[in-house]
Amino acid sequence: MKESKMPSPFLWIGNHWVVDFVNTRIIASGSRVELIPAFGDVLRWLGESGRSSLIQPAVAQLPAGREEELYAEILELRTRLEDGFEQLLRGGSWPPEDMRSLWNDALQRHPGCLQVRTEGGAFRTERVYALEHLPGLFWEEAALFLQSLEPGKLKRCENPACILYFYDNSRNQSRRWCSMAGCGNRIKVGLHYKRKKIPLPKETVRHWSSEAPESSGKTADVAGFIPAVEKGLSLGGSARPG
Numbered sequence: 001m002k003e004s005k006m007p008s009p010f011l012w013i014g015n016h017w018v019v020d021f022v023n024t025r026i027i028a029s030g031s032r033v034e035l036i037p038a039f040g041d042v043l044r045w046l047g048e049s050g051r052s053s054l055i056q057p058a059v060a061q062l063p064a065g066r067e068e069e070l071y072a073e074i075l076e077l078r079t080r081l082e083d084g085f086e087q088l089l090r091g092g093s094w095p096p097e098d099m100r101s102l103w104n105d106a107l108q109r110h111p112g113c114l115q116v117r118t119e120g121g122a123f124r125t126e127r128v129y130a131l132e133h134l135p136g137l138f139w140e141e142a143a144l145f146l147q148s149l150e151p152g153k154l155k156r157c158e159n160p161a162c163i164l165y166f167y168d169n170s171r172n173q174s175r176r177w178c179s180m181a182g183c184g185n186r187i188k189v190g191l192h193y194k195r196k197k198i199p200l201p202k203e204t205v206r207h208w209s210s211e212a213p214e215s216s217g218k219t220a221d222v223a224g225f226i227p228a229v230e231k232g233l234s235l236g237g238s239a240r241p242g
């Protein structure tokens with residue numbers, strides 16, 4: 001796996017590995033931006049999520065074209081999850097019955113292998129996947145997430161210009177924003193100006209308008225808060241997925 005010196009574009013605000021996986025596409029400067037545009041980016045995301053040890057060996061030579069196939073399958077699952085999240089947020093049920101065979105087929109095509117670990121005297125198990133079967137890890141984690149999902153805890157950021165999800169484990173389930181420092185603050189500033197009946201500064205409108213302004217082509221400025229990530233400010237939610 002190639003090490004990149006670029007600052008990480010990934011967000012760890014979802015409070016769950018699967019939610020953070022869905023959050024690998026964002027709105028930046030009004031346009032949808034892909035944070036994992038190639039197979040290598042999926043591996044980088046996996047490494048930063050702390051789960052690269054689940055792929056063995058981490059470096060393997062795949063047959064020509066295989067990376068693209070695996071990448072397409074992982075992205076297709078993300079699209080399905082995104083659609084599913086939207087249905088769940090609308091109060092519907094997901095996944096539908098006919099997706100069960102698709103899911104089981106994927107798990108069968110991409111088998112993992114349960115292994116035991118002993119760390120600091122503690123005994124635990126984890127399922128590892130050959131790189132060739134990387135999608136299996138995502139299908140399995142997604143299935144386990146859905147199995148444990150509590151309705152009402154899955155939320156989308158309340159900033160209408162933001163498409164980030166999070167799993168709200170707070171005691172009174174009052175979390176409303178992907179990040180308090182970003183979208184939360186932006187909406188509060190907006191409400192403040194609305195109350196005072198004074199026009200919003202142009203810069204604020206540009207950040208949280210749901211209409212697409214001119215695209216700068218840069219990935220910074222996720223609904224206005226990626227600069228905070230780059231400066232190392234902490235965001236709401238977990239630092240790392242559980």
Ligand SMILES: [Zn+2]
Nearest residue numbers: 157162178183
């Ligand atoms: Zn947000």
